[in-house]
Amino acid sequence: MADIPLLLEPQQLADMFPLKDVLIIDQSKLENFVQGHIPGAVHLDFKRLQRPGTPVPGLLPDAQELEAVFSELGLTPDTHVICSDDEGGGWAGRLIWVLDSIGHTQYSYLNGGIVAWREAGLPQETGEHATVPTSYRISAINTDFSVTKDEVLARIGDDDFAIWDARSEAEYTGEKAISKRGGHIPGAVNYEWTRGMDKARGLRIQDLNEFRQLLADMGIDDSKQIATHCQTHHRSGFTYLVAKILGYDVRGYAGSWSEWGNDENTPIVTGPQPN
């Protein structure tokens, strides 16, 4: 298969048609997908990538459930997946984290998703998708792309560990609490996910060189292992994706604040991040 870059521009994808061994998975809202999607794209309800549970609803579904999802969509071991959504990369980034976790490492992110595709005036199809189901098998879940609460607890304060909190500033400071307790993990830095999207360029990821510098100024760089989280590891799908594109050792904390902030025993800091 041709070498398809991790960060794929809409025109690059358009130039790849007719597609062979490529599956475009679009996690746009269904009504949006039905109104117009990339020809041949299949739709995935983003809820299928989260294991329902209270109070922690964002964990990875088990292998059997994921086999069912990807078989329905028509994935094969040789398929290159193009991940897309209509929100600038949150769900698409989560999909990339899921693909990493199931050992399916042939994937790309369509920069800006359907928003950038439409703005470029590229062809669209309307209506429901048609899929060709397969029997996709997962040999093992790879936990190298995840961190657990206990692992985060053990690494707080380590020089080679950073935590990227993708939530809003109000959630980070504790002014707004979605879990029992508000605030942030000690040492975490906050850069809210949508700030990383360029609204003037179809929600593409901001300039990568500037992004790299901005993160370095916050203490996030390639010398560290980075854990990223939000409330249920949806918004941090985007930050996972960006860190991955920048070549960093990044791991998703799927328990996220729904786990940390609902636990009575985890250390929490409130207030703004240090300058």
Ligand SMILES: O=S(=O)([O-])[S-]
């Ligand atoms: O987007 S979220 O997982 O923080 S609710």
